[in-house]
Amino acid sequence: MSNRPSGKNPLAAAEAADKKRKIAIQVGVAAVLVALVAAIGIGLAVKKSDSDTESTATSAAQLPATGGAVTPTGSVVIGNPDAKVKVRVVADLQCPACKKFETANGRALAEAAANGTASVEYQIISFLDKASTNQYSSRAANASFCVAKSDTTKYQSWLQAMFEQQPAEGGAGTSNEGLIKVATDVGYTDPAVATCINDKPYNNDIQRFTQATLQSGVESTPSVYINGQLNQTDAIFTENGLASVIADAAK
Incomplete structure (x- = not known):
């Protein structure tokens, strides 16, 4: 006959219950930590997304909105055509050196046109189709006509955005859909602009x-x-280099 007492051991039952509580607490803490980390991660991702969106919007809209006109010879003149200083820029949107120029002096030209110090004439030409596999140079030049004829007040911001996404030489340039997106992102939402970019009516011109x-x-x-x-000085590739050149010419 066994000497073991009948029923459960009170001490063992207490230890088992305590162990279960500890496990429950650990699981609960772990769940809270996982939720907290996830919340922080989501918060950072949202913040980054908002920051990226804000950065893109700022980049596309940071230049002064200045009106102008499209000339019969295809140039886009921004600012007062009677300004004392007249700047003329001949560029190809596929040209890497033109991108470097825009990066350095795009803001200086926009501000000079906005404050009346100078008028800025942009003559976008197309001779670098050979530098892409899908005639990017001429399609981008056509897009220049499309947006300028729609609204010149956003033209310099559009030009800046175009150079920011300039494709590398030798490969496929941005598709027409991509060109439409660039235009839309800077505010050219008129469907006629998209139609113009797709139809390329200015190609012969x-x-x-x-x-x-x-x-x-x-x-x-x-x-x-x-x-x-x-102007063949270093000013054209120096950050805000043309600002002092324009100021001197205005004296």
């Missing part, structure tokens, strides 16, 4: 204007003229 520009003596892009004089 662009080829004619490009040929005439090259025959006039323009040998490279960017070519930057201040009151008719070609």
Whole structure:
């Protein structure tokens, strides 16, 4: 006959219950930590997304909105055409040096046009189709006409955005859908702009204007003229380098 007492051991039962409580507490703490980490991660992701969106929007809209006109020869003139200083920029949107120029002096030109110090004439030509596999140069030049004829007040912001997403030489340039997105992102929401970019109605005009520009003596892009004089100084590739050039010309 066994000497073991009948029923459960009170001490063992207490230890088992205590162990269960500890496990429950640990599981609960772990769940809270996981939820907290997830919440922090989501918060950071949302914050980054908002920051990226804000950065993109700021980048696309940071230049002054200044009106202008499209000339019969295909140039886009921003600012007062009677301003004392007249800046002319000849560029190809596929040209890496033109991107470097825009990065350095896009804001200086926008501010000069906005405050009336200078008018800025942009002559977008197309001779670098050979630098892409899908005629990006001429399609981008056509898009320049499309947006400028729709609304010149956003043209410099559009130009800035175009250079920011400039494709590398030798590969496929941005599709028409991509060009439409760039235009839409800076505020060209009129469906006519998208239709214009897809249909390329200015293609023949662009080829004619490009040929005439090259025959006039323009040998490279960017070519930057201040009151008719070609500027070949380091100012065109120096950050805000043209600001002092324009200020001196305005005296």
